[in-house]
Amino acid sequence: MIAVIMHVRTKPDKTQRFIELTTQLQKDVRANEPDTLLFQVLQSQDDANAFVFTEFFTTMQAKEEHALRPYHVAMSADGYACLDGDPDIRCFDHLGEAAITGVPA
Template identity: 35%
Template structure:
């Protein structure tokens, strides 16, 4: 499973716009993109304008299909005004299982 985590600092005046755009992207992606396994929006407990997107895909190809797809492009357009700073990639990689140990 391919996993990504992105840290996002949101402008307070666009917080609700960002949440709605993220939820719509999550809904559309999980419903219509077969390789999307998990899509979670996490609010930081110490900063109400700090969020994390944690997503899991069947494999890297499924993530790339999502990143190049219409749902993600709609999210980018809707959320671009919301960022107080550039999003930060915290994780990009393959989830390991005990059988993957080498």
């Protein structure tokens, strides 16, 4: 399983548009990507322009295909135009079976 954590900041005048885009993207991912186990966008309670994406994919192929989906491609340019700076994207591997199943090791 592959985990991706992405931190982004939005331009204050683009925050609402970013929320609209990512809310729709979450719906599209959940409806069309069974190998994306979790796709959640979170907004900071302390800073309305700070967001975190949490994404879990069953395989590296699922992660790579995610960004190529038509709905993702269609919103990407508009979404990136909302950002204030570059996103901080990091990929992680799960450690142990307990991290995957939630069952104590």
